[in-house]
Amino acid sequence: MTVHYVDEAGQIPEGQHRMYEIDGKSIGVYNVKGEYYAILNYCPHQGAQLCKGPVCGTTLLSPVYEYEYGKQGEIVRCPWHGWEFDIRTGKSLVEGKSRLRRYAVIHENGKIGIEV
Numbered sequence: 001m002t003v004h005y006v007d008e009a010g011q012i013p014e015g016q017h018r019m020y021e022i023d024g025k026s027i028g029v030y031n032v033k034g035e036y037y038a039i040l041n042y043c044p045h046q047g048a049q050l051c052k053g054p055v056c057g058t059t060l061l062s063p064v065y066e067y068e069y070g071k072q073g074e075i076v077r078c079p080w081h082g083w084e085f086d087i088r089t090g091k092s093l094v095e096g097k098s099r100l101r102r103y104a105v106i107h108e109n110g111k112i113g114i115e116v
Contacts, residue, residue, distance in 0.1 A: 003106050003113040012036070015073050019051060022116050027103060029112065030055070030087050032074055037087050038114045040101035048080040058084055058093055
């Protein structure tokens with residue numbers, strides 16, 4: 001694996017993301033509560049550009065007729081069909097088998113790198 005340094009630390013504000021092209025892949029780097037996460041800009045459902053979808057939260061497990069909202073800023077929603085994925089884990093909230101392709105983010109010497 002090779003580390004590709006893409007930006008200076010602090011250039012991606014908390015709650016925001018930026019897109020980078022690395023080795024022919026479109027990769028989104030998200031700042032979720034001060035931690036960086038990198039995902040492939042490809043929805044495993046039908047191939048939408050996932051990083052064009054909104055970053056939001058979702059309803060959590062709760063008792064019947066009660067709705068608890070949480071994980072604000074930790075979920076990306078596919079712009080085509082609304083499938084939701086946890087940015088931190090890559091896990092789908094719609095179907096247990098689907099996952100996002102994730103990449104390790106290296107944060108050193110004031111730079112952000114993606115291991116591809």
